Amino acid sequence: MSSLDPRDPMVLDVRDLARRAGSMMEVERTVPAPADLGSGVAVVQRGTDVVLSLRLESVVEGVLVSGTASVIVTGECARCLDPLEWEQRVAFSELYLHEPGPEEEGLPLLDGDLLDLEPVVRDAIVLSLPLAPLCRADCPGLCVQCGARLADDPSHGHDLIDPRWAALSGYETTQKED
Ligand SMILES: [Zn+2]
Ligand SMILES: [Zn+2]
Numbered sequence: 001m002s003s004l005d006p007r008d009p010m011v012l013d014v015r016d017l018a019r020r021a022g023s024m025m026e027v028e029r030t031v032p033a034p035a036d037l038g039s040g041v042a043v044v045q046r047g048t049d050v051v052l053s054l055r056l057e058s059v060v061e062g063v064l065v066s067g068t069a070s071v072i073v074t075g076e077c078a079r080c081l082d083p084l085e086w087e088q089r090v091a092f093s094e095l096y097l098h099e100p101g102p103e104e105e106g107l108p109l110l111d112g113d114l115l116d117l118e119p120v121v122r123d124a125i126v127l128s129l130p131l132a133p134l135c136r137a138d139c140p141g142l143c144v145q146c147g148a149r150l151a152d153d154p155s156h157g158h159d160l161i162d163p164r165w166a167a168l169s170g171y172e173t174t175q176k177e178d
Contacts, residue, residue, distance in 0.1 A: 004114040010034070010121070015113035017058045027054040033071065034118060042075035042084075042129040050121065061101070062110055066093035069121050078132035079141030080149050092124035 004011045009031035017025050029052045037044040044050070054067035070089045077084055096108050096115045108119065140150035145158050 004111045004116055006114060008116075010116060010118040012054075012056070012115050012117060013113055014056060014058075014063050014110070014115060017056055017063060019058075021058050021060050023058045025056045027052070027056065027067075029054070034122065037071075037122060037125060038073070039126060039129045039131070041078065041131070042073050042133055044071045044073055044125060048072055050125075052117070052121070054117075059095070062095055062097040063115060064093070064095050065115070065117070065120070067091070069125060071125060073129065075130075075133045077135040077139055079134060079139045080151060081142070082135050082149075084133055084135055088125070088128060090124045090128040092120055094120045 006013055009029070012027065014025075017023050031050050031052060032047045033044045033050050035046045037046070048071065051070040052067060053070075054065060057064045057066075068089055068091050070087060072085060073088045074083070074085045076082060094108060096110045098110055100107075100109060108116070140154075142148065143150055143156055143158075148156055150156055
């Protein structure tokens with residue numbers, strides 16, 4: 001009995017491969033992105049294309065899957081909050097075992113002739129996403145006083161006395177009065 005659904009686009013049937021150690025198969029497949037693929041600041045929208053380019057090799061212990069996934073990531077600049085969109089390509093490699101072994105704890109298992117790509121692809125993409133995406137490396141961000149975009153107005157400034165200096169000048173006045 002298999003718990004994986006062979007119709008799931010993230011599930012691969014490796015029947016023709018798994019039984020013959022040393023054989024190899026290449027798979028090109030575009031699948032819809034699963035839900036919740038991303039971090040707080042950068043996400044792959046559900047249902048958008050995940051372009052997979054895979055190489056599967058039959059080894060004694062199971063099937064070695066290596067390849068790349070290309071996705072469109074959306075997010076916002078951590079400094080100026082502008083919306084961002086970029087293409088990200090990540091590489092991954094994972095050994096799917098026929099049987100759980102004592103020394104290979106944590107590796108995914110083949111489910112009969114099926115293997116589930118989703119956890120591996122998901123981890124590779126999520127780990128590759130930036131924690132603080134920027135629209136450009138030197139984005140000046142927003143004015144801390146009024147929130148204006150400094151990139152639009154490089155000479156931006158306010159005629160306000162810095163509160164630290166205001167406190168200091170008050171202190172000096174007090175000293176003189178003593
Ligand atoms: Zn920015
Ligand atoms: Zn301002």
